[in-house]
Amino acid sequence: MILVYHLENKITEVVSRNNQEIKFDCKGAISAGLIRLAVAFPDEKIVWCHSAYKQHLALEKIEALLHHNKMMLSFRPKSNNFFDNSIGYVEESLFININKKVSYPTWQMSSYVGVIHTSVLNAVSDRIVCDPDFDYYLSSLAKLCMPLGLLCYSEPQLLKSVEIIDSPATASSFTLFRFVKQHYKTRWVFLLAFNLLLYERKILFYPFISALFTKRRFNNNINIDEIVVNSSRVITDKGTIDVIIPTIGRKKYLYNVLKDFSKQSLLPEKIIIVEQNPEPFSKSELDYIETEKWPFEIHHIFTHQAGVCNARNLALSQTISEWVFLADDDNRFDADLLKEVFQKIKKYGCKVVTTYYPQIGERKSHHKVIQWPTFGAGNSFLKKTILQHVKFNMALEFGYGEDSDFGMQLRNQGNDVLFLPEPSILHLKAPVGGFRTKPIMRWHNEKIQPKPSPTVMLYLITHNTKQQNLGYKTVLFFKYYKYQKSRNPFQYFKVFNKQWKQSVYWANQLKIDS
Incomplete structure (x- = not known):
């Protein structure tokens, strides 16, 4: 491990883990210095730290926090970020509103403290310009490499305390517009200027014009695929798993799902089926649960209360295994699904994964393990211990967004959601079932209909x-x-x-x- 301390955009000291000085030419930009160190030490972790936070650096935790090489961690000990909230006019993703209390996925990196493996720096050394502004360079690196599989986090555990010693630097309007032009489509530069004028009455003519002459940065010439991922984090012990499946009016499809589970090379312990039928005197139609033999326990719950949020919450309360698979009643998958998912979970040391979930004929658009900007309630695997304080929001019943909201609850507890391109689960989008009878929302008769929902x-x-x-x-x-x-x-x-x-x-x- 190499420690790089800096002050006022200059490297002031380079030492080893045991505080031995490493002779190094400290002239030039901090980013360029990191690249030179990466060339000299191609298989090391590099920690950067503002000199003011030297005594607050939690060195003893870094090995465990950066538990594989394709990660990048940093932390800014203040509520704001290098780019102010105006970046929200450009990007709607969850990577903007950072929860500073937990490990949280984001491309917004900080110069105040952070760590990265030198193999990543060597992969981008001649692909990303070594900007003299260290905060800008780090955020650019993360923004370009996150879609390629670099896992980037705001990590408060890098510091022993989050005491604010000085006022962290922030990006100017010129820097903000330049970053938007270099990392987004050009139309977002115009929308940023328009939104600042419309909502804040700011006319930023010169930053806007200056940005238009800036060349965009692309990541198609960056390759980090050769960086080996092998997490040191022990994430699973027994490897047992319960499956939850809400269903309504899809008897045939659910039967095929159960058959797919019965063929698994790694069998689930229990499958919890929540069958809904809002008809007052209706009974279960799932006779095959009792008439056929299954190689796992089936816990069948029948309810007259329709709604997938209620159904999933009921099922979650009945899980007992180490892991939980949120499934759907119109999925199809291969016999090694559970086995392969556990292999990826161990490899990446993660507690939440969402698989590729195509419909018939859909082409794959993502081919790498990445930090997923949403969450799938029919194709996700979660560790049981993180489910104690989360549930599907009943306010979103019969609406949209209950799965995304559930994913955000997980992230705000420090649990990132990784997307797995392999294995995949086929989503049939069965034509029956669903809401069955369309519910009437409370605003249905309003003269002015709400937009959005x-x-x-x-x-x-x-x-x-x-x-x-x-x-x-x-x-x-x-x-x-x-x-x-x-x-x-x-x-x-x-x-x-x-x-x-x-x-x-x-x-x-x-x-x-x-």
């Missing part, structure tokens, strides 16, 4: 920043403008604002009632 709005106001929601509002306005009968933008904006306010109102009502 209040359940979507509830997710936004719960998990996103104010700027992210306003940026979403702008995009939504332009998205639906072309479908309007009236081409008067001012008239449409007036109507749209009323619809937005209705959505906010009903989202808050859902929040109160949940």
